[in-house]
Amino acid sequence: MHNxxxxxxxxxxxxxxxxxxxxxxxxxxxxxxxxxxxxxQRGEQLLDVGCGTGVVAVTAARAGAQVKxxxxxxxxxxxxxxxxxxxxxxxxxxxxxxEELPYPDASFDxxxxxxxxxxxxxxxxxxxxxxxxxxxxxxxxxxxxxPELFIGRMFNLVGQYLPPxxxxxxxxxxGDPNVVRERLADKVADLAFEREAMYVPALSPQHVRESxxxxxxxxxxxxxxxxxxPDRLARFRAELEALIAAFTQGNLVRxxxxxxxxxxxxx
Ligand SMILES: C[S@@+](CC[C@H](N)C(=O)[O-])C[C@H]1O[C@@H](n2cnc3c(N)ncnc32)[C@H](O)[C@@H]1O
Numbered sequence: 001m002h003n004x005x006x007x008x009x010x011x012x013x014x015x016x017x018x019x020x021x022x023x024x025x026x027x028x029x030x031x032x033x034x035x036x037x038x039x040x041q042r043g044e045q046l047l048d049v050g051c052g053t054g055v056v057a058v059t060a061a062r063a064g065a066q067v068k069x070x071x072x073x074x075x076x077x078x079x080x081x082x083x084x085x086x087x088x089x090x091x092x093x094x095x096x097x098x099e100e101l102p103y104p105d106a107s108f109d110x111x112x113x114x115x116x117x118x119x120x121x122x123x124x125x126x127x128x129x130x131x132x133x134x135x136x137x138x139x140x141x142x143x144x145x146x147p148e149l150f151i152g153r154m155f156n157l158v159g160q161y162l163p164p165x166x167x168x169x170x171x172x173x174x175g176d177p178n179v180v181r182e183r184l185a186d187k188v189a190d191l192a193f194e195r196e197a198m199y200v201p202a203l204s205p206q207h208v209r210e211s212x213x214x215x216x217x218x219x220x221x222x223x224x225x226x227x228x229x230p231d232r233l234a235r236f237r238a239e240l241e242a243l244i245a246a247f248t249q250g251n252l253v254r255x256x257x258x259x260x261x262x263x264x265x266x267x
Contacts (some may be wrong), residue, residue: 016217028053038141050116146175188262
């Protein structure tokens with residue numbers, strides 16, 4: 001990684017996401033939805049960026065695609081290799097950054113990202129890289145969190161306590177179809193959106209908060225940063241629990257995510 005102003009931010013992401021493994025239980029069903037939404041075909045060359053523990057990569061490979069997958073976190077890649085091995089499939093994993101993909105131009109038929117590329121600090125660079133490695137006529141598809149629903153609001157709440165570095169837009173903007181349309185702009189055609197539900201078991205708001213504090217990088221980082229500020233930490237926890245309660249019904253946090261799919265234009 002270069003010594004640009006965003007390197008420190010990415011180093012923190014690399015560190016923070018290391019605890020994500022338990023959350024693959026929730027992203028596994030979503031992976032099947034994204035692979036279907038992107039109409040992945042047998043034999044296609046496919047890249048999963050921000051692959052985490054490889055749930056999209058494994059799902060796409062089981063559907064017959066030839067898969068490569070990349071993530072910042074070596075800890076998650078270790079789990080991803082185990083997941084692929086357990087399923088008995090070959091996937092080429094790489095440690096790397098979506099803002100600097102180590103693949104030639106036009107080398108994939110499909111580029112996917114499930115709640116992954118949205119964490120890159122410079123959306124325009126992440127998009128440019130994902131489209132660079134995609135062949136003209138290939139499909140880009142990703143899942144992201146809408147700003148007005150639970151996870152998007154949780155990220156916005158975290159941002160109020162621990163703002164991102166200057167120049168890094170809120171990650172939840174990736175869940176707004178108007179922003180996605182602007183970011184993909186005139187480089188794609190056939191832009192399509194769909195929302196899908198994801199439910200998280202909630203014995204109590206406190207259980208869900210504890211679970212995010214132990215697994216979700218932005219929350220992990222915030223709680224670490226507030227360790228010497230007990231009043232602010234208590235205020236954050238109360239606000240997060242209220243947010244969780246607002247989206248909970250029948251011991252489930254009910255939320256939706258946004259899927260986007262588009263075709264890369266020839267020029
Ligand atoms: C919410 S997790 C999603 C993981 C996986 N796609 C899934 O659905 O289970 C976000 C992932 O994005 C990765 N990530 C964050 N910033 C990244 C970057 N700049 N380049 C590559 N991966 C990144 C993290 O390491 C983490 O694995």
